[in-house]
Amino acid sequence: MNETFALRGLTFRNRVFVASGTFGYGDEVSDVASLDLLGGIVTKSLSLRPRDGNPPPRIAETSSGMLNSIGLANIGVERFVAEKLPKLDGRRCAVIANIAASSVEEYCTVLEMLDPLSRVDGFEINVSCPNVKEGGLSFGTDVSKVSLITKELRRRTRKPLIVKLTPNVTHIAEFARAAEGEGADAVSVINTLIGMAINIYTRRPKLSTVTGGLSGPAIKPIALAKVFETYKAVKIPVFGIGGISTWEDAIEFLLAGASAVQVGTANFVDPAGAMKLPQEIVRFCESRSVRDVGDLVGGMKGEPGVSVIQSWL
Amino acid sequence: MNETFALRGLTFRNRVFVASGTFGYGDEVSDVASLDLLGGIVTKSLSLRPRDGNPPPRIAETSSGMLNSIGLANIGVERFVAEKLPKLDGRRCAVIANIAASSVEEYCTVLEMLDPLSRVDGFEINVSCPNVKEGGLSFGTDVSKVSLITKELRRRTRKPLIVKLTPNVTHIAEFARAAEGEGADAVSVINTLIGMAINIYTRRPKLSTVTGGLSGPAIKPIALAKVFETYKAVKIPVFGIGGISTWEDAIEFLLAGASAVQVGTANFVDPAGAMKLPQEIVRFCESRSVRDVGDLVGGMKGEPGVSVIQSWL
Amino acid sequence: MAMILEQAPVRTVTEVGSNVFQLTFSSLAIAREALPGQFVNVKTVDGSGPLLRRPFSISSVRDDEVSILFNVIGSGTKALSLMRKGEGLDVLGPLGKGTFPLDDDAYETALIVAGGLGVAPMPFLRASMPRGKKQFVFLGARSASQVVTVGLEDAQVATDDGSKGFHGTVVDLLRNTLVGNDLGHPRIFACGPLPMLRSLRELSEAKNIECYVALECEMACGIGLCQGCPVESSGPGKKYRLVCNEGPVFNALTVVF
Amino acid sequence: MAMILEQAPVRTVTEVGSNVFQLTFSSLAIAREALPGQFVNVKTVDGSGPLLRRPFSISSVRDDEVSILFNVIGSGTKALSLMRKGEGLDVLGPLGKGTFPLDDDAYETALIVAGGLGVAPMPFLRASMPRGKKQFVFLGARSASQVVTVGLEDAQVATDDGSKGFHGTVVDLLRNTLVGNDLGHPRIFACGPLPMLRSLRELSEAKNIECYVALECEMACGIGLCQGCPVESSGPGKKYRLVCNEGPVFNALTVVF
Ligand SMILES: Cc1cc2nc3c(=O)[nH]c(=O)nc-3n(C[C@H](O)[C@H](O)[C@H](O)COP(=O)(O)OP(=O)(O)OC[C@H]3O[C@@H](n4cnc5c(N)ncnc54)[C@H](O)[C@@H]3O)c2cc1C
Ligand SMILES: Cc1cc2nc3c(=O)[nH]c(=O)nc-3n(C[C@H](O)[C@H](O)[C@H](O)COP(=O)(O)OP(=O)(O)OC[C@H]3O[C@@H](n4cnc5c(N)ncnc54)[C@H](O)[C@@H]3O)c2cc1C
Ligand SMILES: Cc1cc2nc3c(=O)[nH]c(=O)nc-3n(C[C@H](O)[C@H](O)[C@H](O)COP(=O)(O)O)c2cc1C
Ligand SMILES: Cc1cc2nc3c(=O)[nH]c(=O)nc-3n(C[C@H](O)[C@H](O)[C@H](O)COP(=O)(O)O)c2cc1C
Ligand code: FES
């Protein structure tokens, strides 16, 4: 059984990752979860300077989902390098540094600081964080900006470069094509959807920034459709993200065209859950005589089934 | 307590409606639900000719939501007029005819057929049904088409004209402004979001059309954000739609800027539920000394609350 | 044919087979209105289950008590299986205008054919059968442990693996029975997996026996609101018919399945 | 300080006040590691509750048994209140590095102040108190029916409406007690609604008494992964501290609330 997956010469142990902003820097939960079982971890978005993030409240639960408005709170690239990266030494999973920035220059600077470090295996570029006013949103909804950022970063690294796209656009395929056109090695689909919630008794928004990012099982059908749209539009691999918590969810994304998956919000509910997925995916493949997990990628069949729920009979 | 709400001279009994495609033509469930308690019903989208709709399967359940791919199955405007409209005679709620079409001419023809009929109180224009290949999608994601349709229909009717927008665009406000600019009396926000689901055992999509429309509580935070965006962009009233099932949900939409709400998917779960909302909204207003339900519209306060869940103490 | 929406108290929840439960609730109104082949669309009152209601055939009716029979498959049936006596079940029903036609004189013998949990509607069907009709019941299952006979103890049984009764499919069993037995004017009433219904349709066409089948499909509302449950019609006119509204029971010749 | 993630069997679920439940589960590992002021983040194993876990203060620890005390507020606490003996509770804990500091010599007298269900962490705090410390417990509630005294039977009670004990707030009661009584070196340990904690901070500043408060806020993970639970810090340096990780107990002077 082959579980591995390669990107620009880098081979990942398997196709399951933890998503940016949902697993810290990988050092928080070593008591209960082993990173070694993952294909890789994507760090919290790193910016040049440390960021305090948004005022509280930053979290609101919704039906099968949650809203967040963290505001890219992070320790900054320097402290990440000094304090966090050493703790990831010896871990068998890949480390993908996710970068957030408020200017093209900042993206470049942060990448250049991280690129020489051997423990940084690749980059994911957050062009789409919807809840930071000076941040992502403007880039992620403008095709030319996504092209520009990809181009500038591509010139600066030979490591895998993944562009993480926002779903809050009419045609995500255009953005994927732009990234592909400028040499991105993969795209990640999707970041959170813009959402909001109001406390009707206080009449105040439940998030300090009024709107925030929606994630969790609620968005899975939307994420799948965006992955499918992207898969049809580009040749580079797609990281599927959005509402994944079970191995069934992961396989659904692979079939829709994702080459690998990232688990996000589900880590908050079960911090050891993502680590179980690779093995469960393998078990599924074995039971279906699939020899390479990669054979599932894009494996959805064209014609839908007949309209009958017959599982009870 | 004033519950009423007026649009272009037409006064609705209250601010709760049932959404297009989720309550048939109003005659199906008279056993358990009284239309008289509603502000109005919006009919299933009507096209010039009857439409068979898409092949099965048309429905798939998701986390706190559902996907549909009905394909605008409807009996056509002629049979609607002959068979369904008479059954709505004497009902105290307004009847809003929702129109779907595959060309600007078809929109106009259907509207012209319905406009002279006194039982048709107004129109909602579906420019955004995502699951009909020749239908809505192309119009709803193109600002100039939304302008054109609004303009042509406005010339043909003096009755309230409501344009129902798709959420599958980057900036819904642009579309709302386009409709407003051409004389729409209101906009409805939102139609369903594009989504999909796959049966991992058969590897087939769960909908015959592969992708379909996501609705239900899962999308409520997204719908609220779109309503809020629209409310800030236009002066005409907004019908808030998306995941509403309780009176609390309805009030959340009013606070976000909706002048009225439409209940959709929740009708499938409780066909008598929407009828209870007007009274429950009134009760809430009374308990808060709000004299006019309309005073809630856009009533969200700017500053968010402090980050403390203290309800348990 | 009124449709009732109410919170009916649960009377009993019993495990009647491996992973098979019978849930009985009290609703005089539904008990009075129900016709064989109809279904109810239910959810737990506390909202612990999934978003949409779940449809279940009405399995038996006695006084004010209505029973359904189900397999625990996913979250909906799981939540139902955990209900306790006295809790409220949120029921919408009885639903479906297409019911098993029992009251006419065009048949003398009822051939009741069920595969797996397709037995569900049959006890109610049998109890509703007019006097004077002969009844033969044929049950099919994968193996002995999966045969559910609640209320159908006199049935002839077929198992795919031969571990109980006839070794083969229930349709083969019926076919054998038809050979050499004079059943008068028979009519088939069937519920079960699609392959079974298909081969039954073939048999009935070959033997020129009227055949009524209970179909099911994904449903969002169960009451004709959503247009979500089409089955292709085989005749002229409308392309699709709604399973929830015009079914769930159809003459096998009128629909494509 | 290990963090444990396990499915702990429920021992008892008891209604100990109006709408207030005590749930006890068995987890030797958590019982051993727990410190006063820490919390556990729980969900039902069968997934019947909401998406996210729910945080609850560790209320008492005895041998392998850990208890939490909660009000039924919404779907999460509802699902917990319906759990039965033997069912698995999905528990993550003990959580929080900010705990009630008990073991030093800088105080002689513990002033334990709780408002409403802020009593939750106090039985465990008291049981962990080193010998030789004096303890005074002050409970505040809206009215007599809302006083929950599980494990704190010797407490002085204040009610807003005077229906039990002192007529006024629990902070007024404490203020009165401070006047004229020599309490040695006191230290305040508090949990309760924000207005109470705020007026307590004022009192403690005025009287120059160290004051530790258990805070709570919306949490997605409870373990430092999501950055979702900031409280503004009053000192220099970092603008925010995470309630789940650096709290939930803080010295009242170090945070803005
Ligand atoms: C008219 C009719 C009568 C039925 N009678 C019986 C009966 O008597 N006994 C019995 O055991 N079952 C019966 N069923 C089937 C029963 O409704 C399903 O088994 C039940 O919905 C399973 O729900 P669940 O939540 O336990 O499982 P889930 O995990 O939700 O469902 C299992 C599978 O069925 C699909 N599914 C279930 N419900 C829906 C829905 N509403 N829309 C779309 N897909 C769905 C799911 O996608 C999944 O693949 C009947 C169905 C119909 C339409
Ligand atoms: C450190 C800590 C310790 C606590 N200790 C106790 C205790 O000992 N006893 C006790 O009764 N309660 C305690 N709570 C509060 C308890 O967690 C909530 O009462 C509980 O989450 C309510 O959940 P529910 O599903 O029943 O209600 P819901 O209806 O979900 O919640 C009620 C309200 O709280 C909000 N809310 C609840 N949980 C979250 C969350 N995770 N993120 C965002 N908003 C949320 C909801 O928005 C809603 O306004 C504690 C909270 C924290 C943070
Ligand atoms: C609390 C939280 C913080 C997040 N922070 C980041 C981030 O810093 N950078 C980023 O690219 N994505 C971030 N995301 C987005 C996730 O990586 C992921 O794309 C999204 O949540 C959808 O996946 P999910 O539904 O599995 O959570 C964050 C998501 C959440 C819920
Ligand atoms: C089964 C189904 C059919 C629908 N048909 C139509 C339709 O014909 N025309 C239309 O404008 N919207 C249609 N809608 C969209 C709804 O009116 C509504 O905008 C959407 O479902 C979001 O609201 P909800 O989450 O409350 O369902 C349909 C929705 C569903 C679920
Ligand atoms: S299930 Fe809604 S129309 Fe049949």
Ligand code: FES
């Ligand atoms: S709750 Fe996630 S960091 Fe505190």
